[in-house]
Amino acid sequence: MLNQKPSLDLTFQALADPTRRAMVERLTLGPASVSELAQPLPMSLPAVMQHLAILEQSGLVRSQKIGRVRTCQLDVQVLRATEQFLSQCRFAWNHRMDRLGAFFEVARVERPHAGTDGR
Amino acid sequence: MLNQKPSLDLTFQALADPTRRAMVERLTLGPASVSELAQPLPMSLPAVMQHLAILEQSGLVRSQKIGRVRTCQLDVQVLRATEQFLSQCRFAWNHRMDRLGAFFEVARVERPHAGTDGR
């Protein structure tokens, strides 16, 4: 059909958790270290690391370690691809609506008195 | 921050499963009964029903029962809202890129030879 990439699994799964979405939103403001990411979150550092690992597996976030601090940043490419999946679904749906509209249009012209409420 | 609606939890969670995405994609082509949805899927009908329940809870799908057949259809509104969350993230990120660019632009003009560490 439209799309069955396993990467979508990982991305949607990653975004399904409010903690991870908060991390993503934090990263839209710019890169951050692990502890900076963890600071506003009501959980232990290891827990944040696990969330981070999931975000990295999905490709939403990349990170590199310099000295003893790991710096994380958003990768909008995956964000874009995910957005595209949704818009494609909407597009297909709208396309069908258009075709439906066209059908009723034709029906209305060929049988002007038929009860086709809903244009 | 940007968005912390619990509905996003449900929607992303719903879309995280390939079976449920397949159901959504099927529904972009038009309404379908439960068994029509189940037909291409390699699992029992009750399993499909459970997936459907999750899709309905998220608001992605609505359904009504007429006689003994339940007809399901996509609700693009939630799809649209989810898409918006992602595009807002990208927008914030791009906005930061722009500001960064402007900063370096200014820095380059005002102090053409300076090391550009922090204002």
Added chain:
DNA sequence: CTGATGCTTAAGCAATCACTTTATCATTCC
């Protein structure tokens, strides 16, 4: 070297998930 800081690993645990099978219920067809 010594201690503080930042991150990482490992193990454990309760809750949730994605199914299954079995048993009903309600509607339509003959």
Added chain:
DNA sequence: GGAATGATAAAGTGATTGCTTAAGCATCAG
């Protein structure tokens, strides 16, 4: 009425999730 059809409800199960605590490693400041 009685069988076939479409959809549900209920209970059980193994795997996964989202944490925790405790311990360990690497880097940096004094």
